[in-house]
Amino acid sequence: MHFDLIVIGMGLSGLMAAKTASESGSKVLILGKGMGALCLFSNTIDLLETLPKGMKLDEGLSQWIKDHPQHPYSKVGAKIVEEALTSFTSLFPLPYSFVSAGDGNSLLPTGAGTLRPTYLIPTTMVAGASVREQGGLIVGFKGFKDFYPDYAATLLGCRSLTLPPFRTFHEEITAAGLARSMEKESFREEIGREIRREMGNETRVGFPAVLGVRDPWGVKKGLEETIGAEVFEIPILPPSIPGMRIFNRFKEWLVQRGVTVLLGHSVSKAILRGRRCEGIRVSNPPLSSFYSADRYILSTGRFVGGGLVANEEKIYEPIFDLPVSQPRSREEWFRKSFFSNLSHPVHQAGILTDSSLRPVDDKGERVLENVWIAGSILAGHDSTNEKSREGVEIATGYMAAKCAMKK
Amino acid sequence: MTKVPMTEAKVWPTSNADACIRCATCMAICPVSRVTPLFPGPKQAGPGAERFRRPGDPSVDSWIDLCIGCHLCDMVCASGVNISELNLLAKAKYLDEKGRPLRDWLLTHTYLYGWLGSLFSPVVNWLLKNSAIKWMVEVILKIDRRRQLPGYQSPTFRQWFRSHHSKGDRRIAYFYGCYVNTNEVEVGKATVEVLEANGFEVTLPAQECCGIPMLGNGDFKGARKMGLQNVPNLLKTIRSGSEIIFSSTSCGHMIRHEYNRLLGIPGSEEVAEHIFDLFEFLRNLKESGSLNTHFKELPLKAAYFAPCHLRSLNIGLPALEILRLIPGLQLENIDADCCGLGGTFGFKKEKYEISQEIGKDLKQAIDRSKPEIVLTDCEGCRLQIRHLTGLKVLHPVQVLRDALLQRTDEEMG
Numbered sequence: 001m002h003f004d005l006i007v008i009g010m011g012l013s014g015l016m017a018a019k020t021a022s023e024s025g026s027k028v029l030i031l032g033k034g035m036g037a038l039c040l041f042s043n044t045i046d047l048l049e050t051l052p053k054g055m056k057l058d059e060g061l062s063q064w065i066k067d068h069p070q071h072p073y074s075k076v077g078a079k080i081v082e083e084a085l086t087s088f089t090s091l092f093p094l095p096y097s098f099v100s101a102g103d104g105n106s107l108l109p110t111g112a113g114t115l116r117p118t119y120l121i122p123t124t125m126v127a128g129a130s131v132r133e134q135g136g137l138i139v140g141f142k143g144f145k146d147f148y149p150d151y152a153a154t155l156l157g158c159r160s161l162t163l164p165p166f167r168t169f170h171e172e173i174t175a176a177g178l179a180r181s182m183e184k185e186s187f188r189e190e191i192g193r194e195i196r197r198e199m200g201n202e203t204r205v206g207f208p209a210v211l212g213v214r215d216p217w218g219v220k221k222g223l224e225e226t227i228g229a230e231v232f233e234i235p236i237l238p239p240s241i242p243g244m245r246i247f248n249r250f251k252e253w254l255v256q257r258g259v260t261v262l263l264g265h266s267v268s269k270a271i272l273r274g275r276r277c278e279g280i281r282v283s284n285p286p287l288s289s290f291y292s293a294d295r296y297i298l299s300t301g302r303f304v305g306g307g308l309v310a311n312e313e314k315i316y317e318p319i320f321d322l323p324v325s326q327p328r329s330r331e332e333w334f335r336k337s338f339f340s341n342l343s344h345p346v347h348q349a350g351i352l353t354d355s356s357l358r359p360v361d362d363k364g365e366r367v368l369e370n371v372w373i374a375g376s377i378l379a380g381h382d383s384t385n386e387k388s389r390e391g392v393e394i395a396t397g398y399m400a401a402k403c404a405m406k407k
Numbered sequence: 408m409t410k411v412p413m414t415e416a417k418v419w420p421t422s423n424a425d426a427c428i429r430c431a432t433c434m435a436i437c438p439v440s441r442v443t444p445l446f447p448g449p450k451q452a453g454p455g456a457e458r459f460r461r462p463g464d465p466s467v468d469s470w471i472d473l474c475i476g477c478h479l480c481d482m483v484c485a486s487g488v489n490i491s492e493l494n495l496l497a498k499a500k501y502l503d504e505k506g507r508p509l510r511d512w513l514l515t516h517t518y519l520y521g522w523l524g525s526l527f528s529p530v531v532n533w534l535l536k537n538s539a540i541k542w543m544v545e546v547i548l549k550i551d552r553r554r555q556l557p558g559y560q561s562p563t564f565r566q567w568f569r570s571h572h573s574k575g576d577r578r579i580a581y582f583y584g585c586y587v588n589t590n591e592v593e594v595g596k597a598t599v600e601v602l603e604a605n606g607f608e609v610t611l612p613a614q615e616c617c618g619i620p621m622l623g624n625g626d627f628k629g630a631r632k633m634g635l636q637n638v639p640n641l642l643k644t645i646r647s648g649s650e651i652i653f654s655s656t657s658c659g660h661m662i663r664h665e666y667n668r669l670l671g672i673p674g675s676e677e678v679a680e681h682i683f684d685l686f687e688f689l690r691n692l693k694e695s696g697s698l699n700t701h702f703k704e705l706p707l708k709a710a711y712f713a714p715c716h717l718r719s720l721n722i723g724l725p726a727l728e729i730l731r732l733i734p735g736l737q738l739e740n741i742d743a744d745c746c747g748l749g750g751t752f753g754f755k756k757e758k759y760e761i762s763q764e765i766g767k768d769l770k771q772a773i774d775r776s777k778p779e780i781v782l783t784d785c786e787g788c789r790l791q792i793r794h795l796t797g798l799k800v801l802h803p804v805q806v807l808r809d810a811l812l813q814r815t816d817e818e819m820g
């Protein structure tokens with residue numbers, strides 16, 4: 001089958017690229033090997049750690065761009081970053097939407113009891129931002145191993161409560177199982193009553209971020225009614241239920257728009273002629289299907305999703321075999337002190353691009369004409385250290401599609 | 408060469424459990440572990456338990472039988488672990504040791520007695536609905552009495568086709584599967600009529616049950632036997648210059664992928680290249696500009712559900728793409744994971760509750776969309792959705808046929 005655009009990779013950047021291209025009226029195919037990092041790590045939308053409370057977005061970004069000319073944000077530009085964020089948030093109308101607390105980052109509590117700076121927050125998490133000052137009751141579940149309320153509560157200066165196992169589950173429960181139970185009114189009433197009994201003078205109750213997949217706002221409201229206090233979600237260890245909400249929403253929107261979405265099989269090979277990609281092969285043994293398009297966006301992520309692969313000698317990109325910017329030898333991957341606050345060189349590895357996000361070699365020569373690069377596979381940033389994961393994904397996914405679909 | 412028992416791991420795809428990075432994405436999608444704590448979920452059941460399984464040692468995981476085989480875990484795993492295959496192999500080993508009840512044999516060998524059901528359909532259908540019989544079936548066979556066993560139709564699809572004279576410029580062969588033959592003859596007729604309306608002469612290659620019910624119950628030997636009978640027949644058809652289509656995504660997935668990947672049936676690769684999902688085939692016609700799109704207006708509000716096996720075919724949602732061409736048809740894609748029937752899984756008394764619990768999510772999703780009818784490509788899903796919602800549930804080709812053919816009726820009349 002032939003498309004205007006094929007997006008390879010179904011993380012946040014690929015989903016953004018597919019959405020943006022589809023809005024311009026293009027016929028789009030998006031394919032992904034799995035659900036990817038979005039459903040593991042993403043709870044909120046990180047933009048930059050160095051965006052203190054009160055600082056305007058364009059001000060903070062402009063400063064960052066001035067100091068980091070090779071960073072993906074510098075290729076995209078502050079204005080397009082803002083545009084991309086607006087496009088993202090438009091997918092999530094109230095009541096479950098993404099908001100910023102005025103200008104700059106908010107500090108949100110995490111399951112580890114720390115406070116973490118982040119830019120856009122789902123409305124179900126907003127009330128957590130002031131937990132240090134206003135206190136609250138942190139609730140967990142016996143048998144749910146991804147969240148220990150006592151631990152988090154002690155560090156946050158709150159009280160904790162571990163609910164006993166309920167009828168619906170036995171010794172162990174997963175985040176997905178818990179999220180599903182939360183969608184049931186009977187379950188909410190059962191735990192709500194229990195919590196109410198245990199409430200002291202707290203006015204708010206923090207739950208791990210498992211308040212349902214489909215209608216988290218409804219779950220929050222339901223709990224608030226039975227408990228009689230404000231309820232908020234706290235981001236926890238992977239997998240991320242809020243990440244799944246984002247993934248599902250994109251998928252629903254894309255399918256509705258007629259975008260072809262193929263999940264579960266990897267691209268085995270790109271077929272190149274000179275500096276153009278002519279098609280890709282997708283393997284589903286014993287078959288291998290061929291898809292072609294005028295343009296392609298590569299957004300396969302870094303090591304977790306297999307966008308980059310490391311062997312004994314070097315890091316390579318398996319689909320197009322694009323040049324990967326990386327430390328000269330394996331010895332230089334990490335700094336001397338492993339726990340250094342500075343970013344390790346290996347985390348800056350990735351694909352180099354020109355200002356339109358097309359791949360270039362180390363001399364700056366463009367290597368492919370009809371391929372654009374988006375997301376965390378881009379060189380020149382360290383999303384974990386900078387706290388820029390979702391921001392870079394959203395901005396570069398949006399920008400890559402804009403550049404690719406430019407007539 | 409020495410013969411190796413079917414379920415010994417080395418005959419089957421090698422385990423890649425080591426590729427698991429324990430990210431737990433699969434845990435978020437598994438429909439079974441989400442509703443019951445009895446099943447530990449794909450991460451644990453597949454790559455986790457794999458490290459403790461030794462070919463010679465007795466099975467330790469009795470819960471393995473609860474994996475419904477939906478493949479959803481495989482699809483979301485970014486590390487490419489063949490989780491559901493690991494589960495299936497472990498299940499086969501466990502059931503080989505434990506022995507399979509007569510009930511499982513009956514549920515998986517309907518192809519042997521389906522024709523009897525058709526022949527005596529009035530009596531059989533009455534018996535299947537009779538509550539005393541249902542009670543006996545539950546007590547003796549452990550088939551849940553709350554589930555309506557599918558009724559039989561007479562004449563069978565194959566019998567109907569014998570007196571039907573298919574005409575067209577090009578030939579296409581149809582693998583219809585057991586269920587169309589004895590229980591949903593209408594789906595078969597609609598498929599034939601749609602293909603004919605596109606200028607094809609339809610032929611029926613010799614065929615047996617594809618074997619998926621046996622495979623789903625861990626009976627590799629039984630499944631392989633069916634594959635060994637089908638592949639030579641299908642190859643003959645292909646080599647005579649005809650492509651093959653299927654209307655059941657479960658049969659299709661079995662033939663196209665499992666015959667090769669899991670069962671290693673000689674010639675299955677060539678078959679896989681020439682066998683297509685019905686709507687995939689129609690979509691190819693559309694791409695080449697030769698699809699008959701003379702649709703009449705069809706004012707209908709329908710919900711479409713993509714079966715698990717369609718999703719693992721990895722061809723997108725071709726039925727949705729084609730049906731969207733029909734004017735007046737309001738179509739909503741239902742975003743739910745699995746219907747919960749799992750082939751024969753949901754008929755078993757000990758699994759009925761789990762199956763229903765999984766189905767609840769789908770039912771709610773359908774309720775929200777308030778459709779007049781529901782469309783889905785798999786007979787298992789159709790049974791389950793009827794059971795869950797009481798709505799009319801059809802194969803998408805039946806709606807396509809209505810949009811195509813009533814027009815010609817009008818033109819003629």
Ligand code: SF4
Nearest residue numbers: 427428430431433484
């Ligand atoms: S099997 Fe795949 S999805 Fe599941 S935990 Fe392992 S790597 Fe993650």
Ligand code: SF4
Nearest residue numbers: 437474475477478480
């Ligand atoms: S095949 Fe389906 S039921 Fe079995 S482990 Fe995977 S997701 Fe769960």
